[in-house]
Amino acid sequence: MGRKNRHIFQIETLPLGCDGCTGAMMVRSVKLANDTHSQRTCSMKTYNPESAPEPEAWLELDEQERIVLVEAWHRAAHIKLPNVTAHAAFHTIVENQIALNLEPVVRAMHRLTTAGLTRHDAIHAIASVVAEHVFDVLNTGKRDDTDASQARYLAAVERLTAATWRESGD
Template identity: 40%
Template sequence: MRTYDPSRAPDPKEWSALTEDRQLHLVRRYHERKEGFSADVDEELHAVCHVTIENQVALGDETPVAATLERLVDEGLTRHGAIHAIAGVLMEHIWEQQRAFEEGQAPEDSTFSEDYFEAVENLTAQQWRDRAPRL
């Protein structure tokens, strides 16, 4: 795979065969070429989010991410926007877990994936539009 474009789904086998470093490189290169980054965007975190969601999509039916991405596109988001929407859910769950840890509450690892995937399944394009996100 020589290029990445979030508007087109990469072949899951080809994407999964890439190293994480290569995946990150392709995502960064796409954004640098096509869009650039605003000053308030953490470029590395942005790339990590794309790679994480693309890796979950590549798992197919093992997670609800691929079906949710498809549904969000059907609801009017671009594929790239749907990746951002799902990444937003992931980041919210990571931040919630970090906050709980800092408050001395030991989050249960076993529920993180369940809670995250449930939130992904419940995500709608309208919810994402209403948030006016900046990932």
């Protein structure tokens, strides 16, 4: 795993409000904001988990805008969830990783959808690994460096299969 992934997954900031979710993306957002400056019009108005958002358009949104779009889709689809905002935040984490081309996550998406999961279910499957990882970090107090933490997460994503996901859902 290269250095470039270092800031993609700063887990400590993720579960609660994504306050400054990832350094890399913030830098990128600022850069995009400067690049596009006056003509910054959000090209992305809706989110649909069954089709991958165009990465540039997705990453151009700030974290809160992404979560709002994901929430809106779930509300419109009348999907019952205990906490739609938390659900949307996990979707957003996974979509960010795909948009940033984090290879194990991209591979997992391909593997899961090839095995018959819908894209939406595949997002949920990967999000379940994110959630486990968050739980692990919060409960064991594992505070090793970011690279080690991310390596554990990515290894778990690599192990994820449609079969293990279906079993866990029972």
